Amino acid sequence: MTTFAEIAPQLEGQAIEVPSWAYGNSGTRFKVFGTAGTPRTVEEKVADAAAVNRFTGLAPKVALHIPWDLVDDFAALRSYAEDLGVELGTINSNTFQDDDYKFGGLTHHDPAIRQKAIDHHLQCLEVMNATGSRDLKIWLADGSNYPGQADIRGRQDRLAESLQTIYAQLSGDQRLVLEYKFFEPAFYHTDVPDWGTALAHVQALGDNATVCLDTGHHAPGTNIEFIVAQLLRLGKLGAFDFNSRFYADDDLIVGAADPFQLFRILFEVIRGGGYGPGSEVAFMLDQCHNVEKKIPGQIRSVLNVQEMTARALLVDREALDQAQQAGDVLGAHEVFMDAFYTDVRADLAAWRESRGLPANPMRAYAESGHQERIEAERVGGTQVGWGA
Amino acid sequence: MTTFAEIAPQLEGQAIEVPSWAYGNSGTRFKVFGTAGTPRTVEEKVADAAAVNRFTGLAPKVALHIPWDLVDDFAALRSYAEDLGVELGTINSNTFQDDDYKFGGLTHHDPAIRQKAIDHHLQCLEVMNATGSRDLKIWLADGSNYPGQADIRGRQDRLAESLQTIYAQLSGDQRLVLEYKFFEPAFYHTDVPDWGTALAHVQALGDNATVCLDTGHHAPGTNIEFIVAQLLRLGKLGAFDFNSRFYADDDLIVGAADPFQLFRILFEVIRGGGYGPGSEVAFMLDQCHNVEKKIPGQIRSVLNVQEMTARALLVDREALDQAQQAGDVLGAHEVFMDAFYTDVRADLAAWRESRGLPANPMRAYAESGHQERIEAERVGGTQVGWGA
């Protein structure tokens, strides 16, 4: 049995990028509930992300979303963030909120709209140059609602061409990370619905193009850890968007809906070389705190990833291997479950304290008065959400 | 083989209630696309519904949604509608857009909020008295997003009590129609997620409480026509919300995603006594025209129901029964499919013309200039959507 002390060194340096939009209001098509203390500006979003990092030591980067996080001076934003102890991370593009994109962006049949969508991505690359971000993450809302509405095949060809144009403008070690999604907001067909499609496109682009796996973007019953293993094997897993879901793309707190699935995913990440100093796989959150508080929601999320990473590291891989080789189904399963069922929370608390972090970041945040402070300070103005 | 002439009389009097909100803007959590000509007022929504009826003869009633369709003078609205040839139909309540309802309405643990939700329904009953509507349709957004967040069991008891309070205020032949929904907007648990729950509640209420079956509100793989048959058998099918879906509650045009499923549903409706003069099952649409034009979207929808009803009526039930009794699987299936594959469109066109209706309502609408007219007239003001 592997011990916590043995795996503790591997917890050093774990970093989970948090999304700026998690601190703004979000909801469903039925209602967006606002909450006191919600940021009104990009700076306040960054400040909230920095708070998450301060209490956990796990979130040194904040991902931005363009145009929601457009500012005049990204250098200034960068300094502002760095002063708060965090970096600006992945840049996310958005081609789903302009009226022109009703029938698609990078896939649109109209060359003018396609060019507009391409230009938006080139603008994102400029932002990246200013922020020092490595990754351009592309999630497409493109698709159609009715059979016959769109030329599924032709759109693939146009998408390939658009991506090629964008990819050609990457510089240095910048990467294009293509995200796939099973459904929503399009209902009948989605232009990048599965990892196979994302793979085909990034393979066509080249070495600096990889796939982003959002854990909530699969059909029911999909074995996600298999996809993790496969993409790592093929050298094309670029990033995770962590969250959890019961049915659709619920964007709930990672690990909340099916903790064992998160464990299995992290085990394959580790087993496949996707974790640790040598790996370039980005761990990110992509969540929406529709009914729960936002900063503590993010703290809980990064802690869930950390706790489950510890459990996955605890798997006695030698014993597992032996049981697998012996065809001992129950023995192998038990080795696996032993790690999952190990309660690492007390060990992690001590480990945090030894690093000058709060033993219990959730409680520390609650007792810090931070939430009350921002609720008191952030009065007036317009709370940010997906629209701004 | 049954002929169209034989079943034509049964098409007389078919009525499909259209929802006022179908004429307003709707979308996803990502974006609501507006369109030219969208109504700015309740009256314009009713006028659009009347247009659908004028071109099809199939939509003599328009369902209202409170508070979206609240007006000061419902008697005046009723006259306005009747002048346009339509009646005001089912009243739909809404306990999902007020901040107080973040954690539920009729199920809320706080008696004050529960009472507020009850009072809203009593207000709806008053509207019904003014509009002459028969049905109060209740769809609850209540639920929770995280395991542990809510007391699932306690909420059922509170729901039962709230419904009882509302039910006690029904008068005359008014009915309470309780809708169930598998998921959304709550992600972890929904308080009325399935027909079994809806049944348990309406059975506890009494004879004037029935179930509304929304065709988009089921888990993947659910055999909906079975539920239709069962609810009819138990005397508790009150209404349909028709639409279609590929994955979630897509609210697409009825029959667009799986026409054969619509055929099977309508066959069980007819076979179980849910269609025709003797039946009190309300046929309604509940759809969102996110990317397509709204009035033609509604015209297409009621036509789809009519065409599929004709096909379902064409099933040679005697031959079907014989094949079933004989254990002739392929023979029975063929009798069934024969009706589905029969192209009734030309017969229906002639039938419409013989009644003074356009042979092809879609084309007639397109050629009528109506769309251009409303697009020209409806300039300024605020287009209605789910928020207003």
Added chain:
Amino acid sequence: MTTFAEIAPQLEGQAIEVPSWAYGNSGTRFKVFGTAGTPRTVEEKVADAAAVNRFTGLAPKVALHIPWDLVDDFAALRSYAEDLGVELGTINSNTFQDDDYKFGGLTHHDPAIRQKAIDHHLQCLEVMNATGSRDLKIWLADGSNYPGQADIRGRQDRLAESLQTIYAQLSGDQRLVLEYKFFEPAFYHTDVPDWGTALAHVQALGDNATVCLDTGHHAPGTNIEFIVAQLLRLGKLGAFDFNSRFYADDDLIVGAADPFQLFRILFEVIRGGGYGPGSEVAFMLDQCHNVEKKIPGQIRSVLNVQEMTARALLVDREALDQAQQAGDVLGAHEVFMDAFYTDVRADLAAWRESRGLPANPMRAYAESGHQERIEAERVGGTQVGWGA
């Protein structure tokens, strides 16, 4: 925080009925793999069940399946079982393996086949009288594969009548427990596909008819703990068939696929009064050990139920209630997860030892030599499976 010592008394008397068929060979339509030591007789199956009980103290009853477990002298089988320390439990009927049942049993359109199926159940009641069993569990394979093949509605009426005939023959405190199943072996429609249908039938029968919830028999995304809460609320939850699944009715070891789901289910069982001395809800396994060893597979299963029951008992319900009332989503969720993440295994090991049971039943079985003994002894004869 609740402690193990506080909940330990509630673990006393926990009993999980094991199915005789779990000790025989089972598989998929593609292949049934046999294993050394598999029973050749009903007695050997009972002996295996007794071994599970001996190592765990959790499995004092073994469920039988008729005709697979038909013997000439059930009184003798009862004595045999009691000598081994176990009782004969629930009697399961089988109307899916006779050629006559190709198109149904209790629902069949042919009265002669319907009567045959009814008679089979009456025979089961006679077995129950001999074995002292309380429950007749009815799972129907009835359904159809093709739209049109069967009269869905008529079959419900025939089913209701058949069940009534059987129910009328119950004596004393005997119960009829009706199981529902989403799909398989019929593909298009299943005659008791959901809990709503099962509920409608057992309500029509009377107080001694209840529903059996098999955890593997639901559509993807179904919230099973909600159904548990609802059936308990309605007084109609009679029994559980525990197992786990990733997609279809996989019949895997309970808790293996989604341990957190098992936790949530057990929490609602406890919260709703379905656990403990006062409850009449039967806990049973219904599993198939296709690739793993059978006796250890059953030991692991009852341990999983015990461990998760302990975790569910550990939920601090007062703290949970307070957080729920306060609308503290993250707080309530954390109270819930605290119990789930608590590692109860060491406490349970000590608790077992204090009762004269092996601390680690899995290891104790492996070291006991029992498996080697039965593999050596059970040579020749025909291993039992689903066919015999």
Added chain:
Amino acid sequence: MTTFAEIAPQLEGQAIEVPSWAYGNSGTRFKVFGTAGTPRTVEEKVADAAAVNRFTGLAPKVALHIPWDLVDDFAALRSYAEDLGVELGTINSNTFQDDDYKFGGLTHHDPAIRQKAIDHHLQCLEVMNATGSRDLKIWLADGSNYPGQADIRGRQDRLAESLQTIYAQLSGDQRLVLEYKFFEPAFYHTDVPDWGTALAHVQALGDNATVCLDTGHHAPGTNIEFIVAQLLRLGKLGAFDFNSRFYADDDLIVGAADPFQLFRILFEVIRGGGYGPGSEVAFMLDQCHNVEKKIPGQIRSVLNVQEMTARALLVDREALDQAQQAGDVLGAHEVFMDAFYTDVRADLAAWRESRGLPANPMRAYAESGHQERIEAERVGGTQVGWGA
């Protein structure tokens, strides 16, 4: 509007390969129902396939399954088939019924078992040389039932190596066609679960390796026509296994569960160049007639494919393209549906008669006395099924 006369020439030469195993008994894990007239030998299976071709003109090839269809003299079998007017087609391998394959074949951790599985495929290649078959179709049952049971990643590497060894032995224009399947018979993980995995492997192999798309092998909600379009675009769609399903891999008659889905699939096949003289995509059936008659079940199946192909050919692609370009959602959808709703059956009947085929092959078969003849002749012996 395209007319039947315009598309009729494209129906010439349509060929759908039928599987030998469709004529044997099949069923579920619960029961295999036998039927009178079921073949006892490979020759009788071939004769049944020839009957399907005789009545429809659509099924000139019969696929074989090794070892179920192993004979001593394949040259003789080939002559026998050709005398009956059919060719021997695709060879299907089987590594799921030998006890050695309990934990996998081409993926097994034990090199000896892996070699055995490879050797089986080399034997299949020898059969192909004797039968003149072009395609070796590989469907793997490999996978695991429990998390931890197997090394998901390592198995991919072993699979790649095994496939490479087999691929190296292809000769001439022989092809390796790799089939993927979402789940079953393994429940937790499947080694080739999706088209992305199949694509990755066949891309690594080379030009003569392609993917087989079985329409029943996807997660719920999967847009299959998208995969068709994508695989055609990538030049890697080798074959179809047609069937239909409501939930799992039901293996029902193609087009029976969702005719509109079949239409959409065939439309993308045609639009993407996968149909007609220039295409090398093999159309095959993979079905199990568990409760319906087998020969008529196959006749119905090939007719369904033919009828739906005709409808898909009827799509007015110019009008569709115009509506798509115009962003006319409802117009494009209507063009699409117009073709689907067109009743081509009378035209096809006339077309068949003009070619010397029965107008109604189902009726012609029923009236031919063929079924009665084989039922009378095939008495004694052992009916074939999946085991032999």
